Amino acid sequence: MGWSLIPSRLVLDSINLEIKKGEVVALLGRSGCGKSTLLHMVSGLTLPSSGEVVINGNTVRGLSPRWVMMFQAPSLFPWMTVAQNAALGLRFVGRASDISARVPEMLALVDLAGFADRNAQDLSGGQQQRVALARSLAPDPELLLLDEPFSALDAFTRRSLQRDVRQIARRLGLTLVLVTHDVSEAVRMADRVLVLDANPGRIAEDTAIDLDDEQREGGCERFNAELVRLMAIYTAVAHGAPPETPSETFVSIAPKSQQA
């Protein structure tokens, strides 16, 4: 699969990757390596110039409420309450009857049950991002795509969201793909990290992060070892090995010819 702004220069080239259902995958790379472009292609915000993205058997041809993207800014609507913001996705896809049951459940899931009737502007940045998470989760997506969603938050808020988002995703059986340039974020959150190389963007390394939830909190030897290992890969990425192909495909991104 490739994608280019101008025909002569590909932003991404020869991306061939498969993601299992329920997996938490981090796309790690420096600014401008095309990791956001790759995420946008999975979401349908942009379409590849060649090849295709397939989610759970469906070729991505555009946006869908079944795969939802979360951005760096929560972008809540300031004229609405927290609950109204969280209900937007359900409202847009014509499931207004589900709002009364689903929204309180989602707000409880992100620890904001008591904030339903507050104006979105009364909340802190971290709380707003939690509302954005509830808004993304309410329509019950199969896949959640995170485009550096915590990079505007302070360290403590960021860490609690990193932990909670991972736990929520695991509890709901949600597949999570996140883009980050923060190695520790990848170690804390991901089961699997894809390290991207730039010009054109390609997957240079595909490595598993084998830590339990407690170890992911940090401060232990296992965590530090994984951090050092991933940092070394990230630094030496230009000489990485080609990615392997795991089974139990949930999301597959591949050139057309290989799909057939």
Next chain:
Amino acid sequence: MTALSANSGLRLALPSLSSLRGLAVGLLGITLLLALWWLGGWMIANDPDLSAFADFAPAPTFAALTQIVASGEVIDMSLPSLGRVGQGMMIAALLGIPVGIAIGRIGWLRELTNVPFQFLRMISPLSWMPLAVMVYSSWDSAIVFLIAVASIWPILFSTAAGVRRIDPAWLKVARNLGANPLSMLFVVILPAIAVDVLTGLRLALGVAWVVLVPAEYLGVTSGLGYSINDARDTLDYARLAAVVMVIGAIGFILDYAFMLAIKKFNWARDTAH
């Protein structure tokens, strides 16, 4: 939590203090205006060349005002005027808001219409009067047309400016959550620009209310403009001044109503995070 509740307590306390002060300053201003008016009336009454116009002074005016209010005449003369302004502004809003949204959203349309619209905007609505009289069979329609022409520009430009200030991220989020163009319009764009549209309507009302009176000098036999003309023809200057008071009072009340609506729909906070 505690910081927030303390903050909201503060927010409750401050406006009541400032609104009390605002009321006092407003009353002082009105008193000053009345004093100047009384002084003017006194000077006119003592000038032999102008003493015929002495009824413009506050005392005769308030007597005439009491009379037209008590007899219900004030309703009879105001309703036709309010109807014409309402219809004219309605037409202006129905044209101006959609066109404003289109201009705000579509770059090439904005560039294309900028010069012609600025050109048309600068033409006094009253200069269309002869044309309006020829085109429309009734005076009423001609006046409604003039008010619509006067009102459309503030509504259109204010709407377009509001649309341009919409955070593109709101539209991206909505699209990402599966919003179709219709819900995009009603759930995102219109609430986001509500205050701009209302501000445009408030400005439009100011222009429309000014245009109304000269427009009603011609042809029609009802309305506030007609009442002024009628009072002049019968040399009833106290009544003329009383109608002027009514025009000012209604204009002030309508403007205040728009201000309250703007306050209600305004979601922007000074203390936004």
